Amino acid sequence: xxxxxxxxxxxxxxxxxxxxxxxxxxxxxxxxxxxxxxxxxxxxxxxxxxxxxxxxxxxxxxxxxxxxxxxxxxxxxxxxxxxxxxxxxxxxxxxxxxxxxxxx
Amino acid sequence: xxxxxxxxxxxxxxxxxxxxxxxxxxxxxxxxxxxxxxxxxxxxxxxxxxxxxxxxxxxxxxxxxxxxxxxxxxxxxxxxxxxxxxxxxxxxxxxxxxxxxxxxxxxxxxxxxxxxxxxxxxxxxxxxxxxxxxxxxxxxxxxxxxxxxxxxxxxxxxxx
Numbered sequence: 001x002x003x004x005x006x007x008x009x010x011x012x013x014x015x016x017x018x019x020x021x022x023x024x025x026x027x028x029x030x031x032x033x034x035x036x037x038x039x040x041x042x043x044x045x046x047x048x049x050x051x052x053x054x055x056x057x058x059x060x061x062x063x064x065x066x067x068x069x070x071x072x073x074x075x076x077x078x079x080x081x082x083x084x085x086x087x088x089x090x091x092x093x094x095x096x097x098x099x100x101x102x103x104x
Numbered sequence: 105x106x107x108x109x110x111x112x113x114x115x116x117x118x119x120x121x122x123x124x125x126x127x128x129x130x131x132x133x134x135x136x137x138x139x140x141x142x143x144x145x146x147x148x149x150x151x152x153x154x155x156x157x158x159x160x161x162x163x164x165x166x167x168x169x170x171x172x173x174x175x176x177x178x179x180x181x182x183x184x185x186x187x188x189x190x191x192x193x194x195x196x197x198x199x200x201x202x203x204x205x206x207x208x209x210x211x212x213x214x215x216x217x218x219x220x221x222x223x224x225x226x227x228x229x230x231x232x233x234x235x236x237x238x239x240x241x242x243x244x245x246x247x248x249x250x251x252x253x254x255x256x257x258x259x260x261x262x263x264x
Contacts, residue, residue: 002105002106002107002217002218003105003107003110003218004214004215004216004217004218005214005215005216005218006208006209006214006215007110007114008147008151009208009214010205010208011114011117011118011147013201013204013205013208014118014121014201015117015118015121015140015144016200016201016204017197017198017200017201017204018118018121018122018124018125018197019121019125020193020196020197020200021125021126021193021194021197022124022125022126023193024190024192024193024194024196024197025190025191025192025193025194025197026125026190026193027190028130030130030134030172030175030176030179031125031130031133033172034124034125034133034134034137034172035125037137037164037168038121038124038125038137038140041140041141041144041160041164044144044148044156044160045144045147045148048147048148048151048153048156049151051151051153052151052152052153052218052221053216053218053219056219056221059228059231059232059235059236059237060224060228060229060232063153063155063156063224063229064229064232064233064237066148066153066156067155067156067159067229067233068240068244070156070159070160070163070164071163071244071247071248072244072247073163073168074163074167074168074248075247075248075251075252076251077168077171077172078171078251078252078255079251079254079255079258081171081172081174081175081255082254082255082256082258082259083258084175084179085175085178085179085258085259086258086259088178088179094179
């Protein structure tokens with residue numbers, strides 16, 4: 001018996017839910033970014049799984065979407081972590097519950 | 105694709121992700137995140153997308169994880185353990201998981217074995233990127249440049 005598409009989808013669903021858990025339930029800004037990265041990885045896993053189990057198009061669209069998504073995720077991580085550092089410099093905290101004013 | 109390897113990779117990935125989401129210490133969570141990313145890359149290898157697996161290792165394990173560790177080191181000051189887990193978030197995540205799981209198990213057309221395919225070479229990916237996808241590629245380059253300049257501007261010391 002070989003793994004079916006269903007099993008890969010279940011794994012990526014679990015990965016997405018764990019990322020959602022991290023993004024919703026933690027108060028530290030870096031944990032929220034970690035959760036977002038996990039959710040993006042789960043989406044990439046879905047793209048690759050559907051590409052592998054579907055009809056093979058030429059060019060391989062699923063693979064290309066995953067590559068672009070990884071590039072965008074890298075840009076998102078860089079900007080997000082820079083924002084965390086800037087906020088920390090200003091407020092001396094990274095707890096998102098304490099960041100409750102718009103005034104600079 | 106064989107089942108024991110799949111189960112091993114899935115367990116390692118999900119354990120790493122769960123540790124990254126729930127560990128109290130931030131640096132431990134960042135290192136568990138590396139395990140989860142390596143697991144995802146291993147699944148890509150198993151699915152026959154070797155190039156994406158390599159990119160995943162280079163970008164996530166090589167760059168994003170190091171970036172997260174550096175940010176943790178630069179912002180480490182408060183050592184107050186954060187209060188216990190927020191149960192609202194856990195309930196929402198569990199609800200999303202059960203909803204998606206129900207949908208996946210209900211759809212019988214998803215229970216298919218993998219078809220035989222000829223392996224995808226890096227040459228094919230490169231040709232597609234340089235012909236059909238050349239404009240998206242340029243746009244991604246522009247986005248990355250803008251993001252890096254923006255990140256630098258954000259962390260520059262404010263002039264007083």
